[in-house]
Amino acid sequence: MNTTELTEHYIETHKSIKDCLKKGIINYSSLARKIAKELEIEKKTSKDAILIAALRYQKKIKQEINQEEQIRLLLRHSELEIKNKISVFVLEKGAYLDSLIELEKKARKNEDAFFSVEGTRSITVMASEKYDEDVRDSFKSRIIRSSKGNAVVIIKSSVDIEKVSGVLGYVANLFHDNNVNIIECLSCWTDTLFIVRDEDIAKVMQFMKF
Secondary structure (H helix, E strand, O other): OOHHHHHHHHHHOOHHHHHHHHHOOOOHHHHHHHHHHHOOOOOOOOHHHHHHHHHHHHHHOHHHHHHHHHHHHHHHOOEEEEEEEEEEEEEEOOOOHHHHHHHHHHHHHOOOOEEEEEOOOEEEEEEEHHHHHHHHHHHHHHEEEEEEEEEEEEEEOOHHHHOOOOHHHHHHHHHHHOOOOOOEEEEEOOEEEEEEEHHHHHHHHHHOOO
């Protein structure tokens, strides 16, 4: 890779530096020295060449700044719903689907939380903790993994989410930046759901204020 490609790749893989570039709060000379030193290219190129590459890259990512504003506007008009005391069960792919359907009917009838997603090798069930015994009785040895003490965070957006790219990535970065682990993530049209630990709910409510 040439100097420009090395510089852009370095910035792309260092999110904090890229964020500072977007906001225009970075010392380009210091950045050039840092990149040259960490990539060990002091003898192959000049710091001025790295500095110029960084300046050009900053202009290139201005479009991302506008995109973030669109995402924040969408989230500002979205609703946030949180349900705690959620259990997560990972079941073998061959689990009894009839039992799963009956369990879902029971939860829906009682207006309790229930979500499921089928992957290539397993089925993940996320439901109110009050159904723990039902799940264990129905699937027994087919349960691969389970956890309780979780919460589901539901972001209810408008249909405009279809036109705004990068929403999921933006929100996932917020969880990462605030040290909140995402246990599961799924979406259904305008709803985006994240499963997190109960103890992280307070953090989520703070950084999801737009």
